[in-house]
Amino acid sequence: METSKNLILGVYDNPDKTYSVTKKLISSGYSVYDVYSPFAIHGLDRVMGIKRSRLSVAAFLFAMTGLSLAVTFQVYVSYFDWQMNIGGKPSLHIPTYIPITFELSILFTAFGMVACFFIVNRMFWGKNADIMDIRVTDDLFVVAVDTKKSKADLGSLNQLLMDGGAIEVRERTKEL
Amino acid sequence: MSYESPIRDQLVTGGKTYRDVTRDITRPLENAPSKGWWIGFSLSTLVLALWIGATTYTFLVGLGVWGLNKTVGWAFDITNFVFWVGIGHAGTLISAVLLLFRQKWRMSINRSAEAMTIFAVICAASFIVSHMGRPWVAYWPIPLPNAFGTLWVNFNSPLVWDVFAISTYFSVSLVFWYVGLIPDIATVRDRATTKARKFWYGFFAMGWTGSTRTWHRYEVISLILAGISTPLVLSVHSIVSMDFATSLVPGWHTTIFPPYFVAGAIFSGFGMVLTLLVIAREVMNYKNYITIEHLDAMAKVVMVTGTMVGMAYITEFFVAAYSGVEYEQYAFLNRAFGPYWWAYWTMMSCNLLAPQVFWSRKARTTPWFLFVMSIIVNIGMWFERFVIIVTSLHRDFLPSSWTMYTPTVIEFAILFGSFGLFFFLFFLFIKFLPSINMAEVKSIIPTHAHGDHDHGHSHDHNHDLAEKGALHGN
Numbered sequence: 266m267e268t269s270k271n272l273i274l275g276v277y278d279n280p281d282k283t284y285s286v287t288k289k290l291i292s293s294g295y296s297v298y299d300v301y302s303p304f305a306i307h308g309l310d311r312v313m314g315i316k317r318s319r320l321s322v323a324a325f326l327f328a329m330t331g332l333s334l335a336v337t338f339q340v341y342v343s344y345f346d347w348q349m350n351i352g353g354k355p356s357l358h359i360p361t362y363i364p365i366t367f368e369l370s371i372l373f374t375a376f377g378m379v380a381c382f383f384i385v386n387r388m389f390w391g392k393n394a395d396i397m398d399i400r401v402t403d404d405l406f407v408v409a410v411d412t413k414k415s416k417a418d419l420g421s422l423n424q425l426l427m428d429g430g431a432i433e434v435r436e437r438t439k440e441l
Numbered sequence: 442m443s444y445e446s447p448i449r450d451q452l453v454t455g456g457k458t459y460r461d462v463t464r465d466i467t468r469p470l471e472n473a474p475s476k477g478w479w480i481g482f483s484l485s486t487l488v489l490a491l492w493i494g495a496t497t498y499t500f501l502v503g504l505g506v507w508g509l510n511k512t513v514g515w516a517f518d519i520t521n522f523v524f525w526v527g528i529g530h531a532g533t534l535i536s537a538v539l540l541l542f543r544q545k546w547r548m549s550i551n552r553s554a555e556a557m558t559i560f561a562v563i564c565a566a567s568f569i570v571s572h573m574g575r576p577w578v579a580y581w582p583i584p585l586p587n588a589f590g591t592l593w594v595n596f597n598s599p600l601v602w603d604v605f606a607i608s609t610y611f612s613v614s615l616v617f618w619y620v621g622l623i624p625d626i627a628t629v630r631d632r633a634t635t636k637a638r639k640f641w642y643g644f645f646a647m648g649w650t651g652s653t654r655t656w657h658r659y660e661v662i663s664l665i666l667a668g669i670s671t672p673l674v675l676s677v678h679s680i681v682s683m684d685f686a687t688s689l690v691p692g693w694h695t696t697i698f699p700p701y702f703v704a705g706a707i708f709s710g711f712g713m714v715l716t717l718l719v720i721a722r723e724v725m726n727y728k729n730y731i732t733i734e735h736l737d738a739m740a741k742v743v744m745v746t747g748t749m750v751g752m753a754y755i756t757e758f759f760v761a762a763y764s765g766v767e768y769e770q771y772a773f774l775n776r777a778f779g780p781y782w783w784a785y786w787t788m789m790s791c792n793l794l795a796p797q798v799f800w801s802r803k804a805r806t807t808p809w810f811l812f813v814m815s816i817i818v819n820i821g822m823w824f825e826r827f828v829i830i831v832t833s834l835h836r837d838f839l840p841s842s843w844t845m846y847t848p849t850v851i852e853f854a855i856l857f858g859s860f861g862l863f864f865f866l867f868f869l870f871i872k873f874l875p876s877i878n879m880a881e882v883k884s885i886i887p888t889h890a891h892g893d894h895d896h897g898h899s900h901d902h903n904h905d906l907a908e909k910g911a912l913h914g915n
Contacts (some may be wrong), residue, residue, distance in 0.1 A: 304884040305656040342593045364602040368609040375613040392648030402628040404459035
């Protein structure tokens with residue numbers, strides 16, 4: 266398994282250019298490792314062939330977990346474990362379980378899904394960010410081309426990036 | 442098909458570039474605070490001290506220092522609780538509901554509105570704890586196996602639902618807020634010049650790199666968080682209203698309460714957002730981000746929701762008359778014409794009549810006037826809760842226990858002091874975190890549509906670059 270990647274970076278100052286250059290690179294057979302931007306560029310994920318994230322499935326599963334735990338717990342507590350007669354109200358009364366069940370489903374969904382988000386992105390508190398260019402969280406966009414995986418000729422890559430409007434092109438090694 | 446944002450009225454004025462956005466919004470974080478900030482922060486700290494003092498006094502001496510009595514067992518405490526929870530609702534509404542409706546004007550106000558939500562819920566929770574009188578047993582509503590035999594909480598009680606609703610609301614809002622902050626915290630990290638800033642912002646940025654893969658997942662979870670926060674915010678105030686609506690007290694026992702409370706919450710929340718933003722855009726010089734159009738849109742929401750609560754007040758009256766239940770009828774007549782008539786008519790004029798001025802565009806676009814109106818709305822909504830709680834309780838079925846409620850100085854001090862707590866947190870927020878969502882604002886700065894098509898307007902690009910001033914890198 267490779268431990269590092271050799272990347273050629275094209276730095277852009279405009280999301281439109283970043284978008285079209287990425288598209289052109291991919292159609293000419295280059296392998297775009299990733300694109301870094303200060304905000305989400307809509308449609309770029311599709312161009313890069315990123316599959317739709319399954320975090321929504323995770324969210325649904327967490328919601329179901331919260332829902333079943335809440336129902337089980339309330340039924341266990343108020344019916345099986347210790348019945349209480351409060352104003353003659355029934356001990357097993359499904360409609361009154363709805364609010365708490367709803368709240369707990371939401372709680373589990375939010376926390377579970379966000380935890381999964383951090384896990385799949387390998388994000389955690391205190392992590393050292395391996396940023397391609399310090400300006401990428403400010404106003405610049407970086408297209409990173411993976412040299413090993415690219416099938417097209419690397420000689421013309423520089424020209425292609427510059428033609429797309431790059432303000433600079435450089436090499437970088439990224440430790441994995 | 443990809444989503445293309447249409448070029449429409451500029452949401453950010455002044456021809457800002459991406460760099461300008463970063464600079465403008467990180468300025469308060471990277472420089473010594475202004476005089477205005479110090480004045481505001483010191484004042485709110487003083488008021489916070491009053492809150493700490495009054496609350497501590499209550500805990501030491503007991504609830505007897507409040508004006509409560511056998512008949513009126515809930516008054517200022519629960520009024521303040523409902524008031525603060527209501528304030529919080531605008532934040533979630535702006536960030537979640539407006540996200541689902543793709544209202545892009547939300548982007549420059551959602552961060553501070555969400556912060557407001559969190560701080561308002563903290564204030565609300567403080568009243569829940571203090572109204573118990575014995576804060577050391579505040580964990581009792583949580584269903585824990587305990588030492589009193591197997592005595593669990595009563596799941597039929599809306600008060601228990603409320604514990605779950607408020608804590609879920611607080612924690613989910615916090616998560617939503619934090620997730621939204623991560624890209625901006627990373628921006629501050631990458632600009633940091635001091636060691637401390639580099640460390641702390643780096644710590645909380647969680648290694649954010651701006652990768653498109655991350656952005657893709659980020660958009661997915663933002664949408665889902667918005668999707669679950671929307672029913673959550675509606676459920677929270679519905680459950681708060683059930684604290685009253687499921688009882689048998691005339692004036693509380695009405696099915697209209699949940700929608701009526703939710704509308705009221707949005708109304709008061711937008712009132713508070715206006716109060717904060719009218720000041721913030723002046724003091725922090727954010728007029729290009731929080732434009733007159735933003736204020737106009739918020740004023741419209743205030744007008745609509747104010748009219749909705751006004752309609753609810755009138756509906757309540759009508760239903761009481763139509764029901765033929767004399768207790769119910771008396772409760773409402775007593776509200777409007779009994780000893781607390783002044784509270785009722787304050788509520789009516791502040792919430793129903795006053796916002797009608799917003800039919801005029803001039804009124805919606807004059808900042809000082811909006812500020813005055815926002816205070817009126819807040820006063821009106823505080824009185825709404827006071828009217829609902831106190832006037833319903835002080836005269837119910839049994840005339841022999843009819844009585845009046847008079848708040849004590851301590852209760853006023855706690856109410857006033859809770860604003861200190863709120864503003865103390867808010868001032869810290871604007872000093873240490875970017876108070877406008879930079880990443881989202883950058884995405885709505887006019888740029889050429891970047892949809893799934895080849896650009897047929899490359900001649901525009903030079904103009905585009907000049908407009909952004911972005912040609913000269915760093």
